[in-house]
Amino acid sequence: MTALDDLRNAAGVEFDFAPGAQVPLSGSSGGRTGLSQRIASVAYREGSPEKIKEPNDAAKVNEGRFSLLEPNLGEAFTRAIETRMLADGRKPLIQSFGAEPQVVVEHALAAKRIRRQRDARLTVIMAVLGLLFLPGVAVWLGLFQLRRTFAGSQDRRAGALGTLLLVGIALFVALLVVRAPVGGVLQIYLWAMLPAPVIGWFLARQVSERTAQNLRAHWADLAGGGGSGVVVPEAVPQNPNDADAERLRIGLAKLAAEQESNLTYYAGTKGILGMGVRWGHWHLAEDLRPRDPGREIDPFRAWDVARAIGDQMRLLERGPLHTGGFTAPTITHWVVRHVGEGAGEVARPEGPNADGFRFSNIEVQRICNEQQYSAGDRHYLGVQFVLWDGELVITMMITVTVLHHTLRIEVSGYALGPLHGFFGEKPKPDKKKVRDFPRFWKQREVELPAVNVREAVRLAARAPLTWFPKRLDKLGGTIALPEPFGLRHTWATKPWNHRFMVDDVLRTATPVLRVALSAAFKVLRENGVDMAPFDARAQILSGSVQDPGPSQDDTYGM
Template structure:
């Protein structure tokens, strides 16, 4: 099976084809599925337009809280593959299907771990429930004490655990019961501890696997996302068939030619509008004795389309533009604070694609008042998906005035949180003799509190609503799209900003020359158009980014 966007065989290893331009952003987002940092870390990636939130669970049940990878994977899968989900925003510069598959693969790894931990909890915990509850209470108290900000909290928490351990040893020696209940009481003290050591081995093995996948993705290797449950082996496997269809729908929606304009937020998925240039002049016949030959906005757009496809050609052999994507877009306006979008439907839409005849009708007729608008877009995906540049062109004719508008949009790199590699867990302590100096010691990959947290969560992972109610979950920003939700500004990166500014001048000149050629062929006096185009060509050479969608009125 082949999937559009640079990847083949979605259920096998993800091997990018030659020339793929979306590896870095895609793999950076996918790496979040394997992370073991606190879930609150993702709040650092919020931008001024889209903010995710951590829904807190019960304060007394912090032992059930998820980490970043667990919360991210679950939230993304439910939002992008769930039944009756809301429409998604396209992820330009990334492959959302690959990210979702890695979320599924990460959940599979954790499910295998949780199955083992559940068995441990049954054998060493549920059968000896009194001891398990006492040990869980002790660890919960220890965690709450350790979370205090004062410097003595860590020592106090450790002292608490040592004191309880000493009491447990005394309890074993001076057992107040005899016979069966005496041995059962001893087992209630010992076996939960044995189960903890067993669970620690399971957790460390899984944590090592998850971290290796995290590091491999950020290193650019094509680590495979194994999702066997998405491949039906027989016609009776309805769940696998449904998952396969959901992934296919996700891929189809990614290729939709319908986008949404949300005021100061810009066109969702393409970034804010940072520049706008308009050429507007009267349509006057070049020959006073003859009328202008009738033409439509679509005729001008089609000529511009043909010329934009030549942008990659260069007179001088100095590199120049890579091959752009030139495409017609239908833009639907929504309110700035909208939490969901609604894609066009009806007979004019097929598999999320607005049909060609409908695009032409919108281009020629819907130029004033309510309704969708047509834009011709030329888009580059640069810096391995970290920078998406889009120049949009629209042509309108009102009365005897033709207006050609060119706008620039830029979507910056994914937040640096997603490109951070796994760091070894270390702690800085004072040296025993030269106490004024410090040294770093390695900490275990999975500490005691983490083992208890994972073991406590394991039996409840089969009941996600209950687990989310107890431990909390991640609320994704709406309208949701993987790429734009955590995009940073491109203007903080000098080379990315230069690329955005440099693209404006050649695109503007190609658009104007193609439009003036159509006007001349249809008997329009192009002198004023040429003068105005020359003025804009001079103006765009000193272009600088600004908030073109924020009107100071």
């Protein structure tokens, strides 16, 4: 069995090579793509990789050996997304509720393809005007590397001393070339050695400018939540032996399958990864006593109660009045695993009862009925609402436990807030004021080219190495995304600064709690349980939940 076969089995996909194979198209699922497209806009951006720390300072920028070869933000983000979400043997991902990871990955691949086309042209220019005049190119690249060493990798000036030193070195090299004791063809070559790279730089800048404008157009469209879908022809195998395309296709299928996993993780005060922090919880606990004296209650299991609550939750969008009300919730029986607040990675479902990225229904039922105390995974029934086009994710988690004679029903609320404003930023071209000829007494603003001298040199220097990405990662540097990584929760903010989002979060608790209790009580009555203590406790709980307030429930005031 080959490595590709292993990947197919893990992703649950089979090779389907047939005429008319469909090219993967982003946004085809039709919903909540606006938020995903804003995340994807980073793949088309320019600027320093350090900007990725703005929405989450847990991201790391690993510096390379040569600042001249460092990537910009879009290049580094594209590479990070590709390796983190598609590479063989990658770590598990956290589900992105309210977002579509495949849209982000496909846009990253599209941005990579645009840059690859540019780099192919730049590589030709470097081969013709670089290899033929390699000594001159080495001199110019050395000067630019010195300049970046003095000034840093950004657009800061090198300083008076550094500038004088660079000019002095350049004049000294030029003098050596002019005064070299050679003649004939060799002399002509030496005299052309320094100007030829300048011609190459001019051509490289024209190529880079067109690509930069194209990338900026995509950036502007996606940052506004718009933009059209992209095709990923690289993921369509051209023949049964097209291993790279097949690997990419399997990676995308694996990504979609992992998004549907029913295993999630509790990370201490961070709450449930992907769902946000726990802002409130309510519980009811009473003894199970028979309704009729001299008769035992009919035996039932925690799963019977949880399943009944889940069935009833599917009717939440219905009501006696036509007021809009709830949107259709997503009902999921979750297996929740504790990983701790400082966890650097999570584990996938494993064991004979794991089916790909999911636990089987039989295993979920077993966990619900048997793993209610001490070590092990726990069962939660999740009722999730994705609102505000994915900007707000409200999840109510319900768990049912039976210890000795006590039945406990607990309802907890989790909220994941809007995406950080960084992802909505649009390109702002650099401008400068110039004299308006012939009205020299007036000034006007002109837009500067997207690619300046330093950027053109950087792109030309990187272009031949982009065909060797691992080597370029070491020489130029990379971005390390925050772990455990998920596209949605990694860059989410708190919802408590948005008045209407807060209202939506708080209003969800009361009806969900009452439906949960109503469904549970129906099961108890059918099995001969004395409902008097449960009804009394429910009245108290129903009153307290009417005025919920968000709090940091997982800190326990300690």
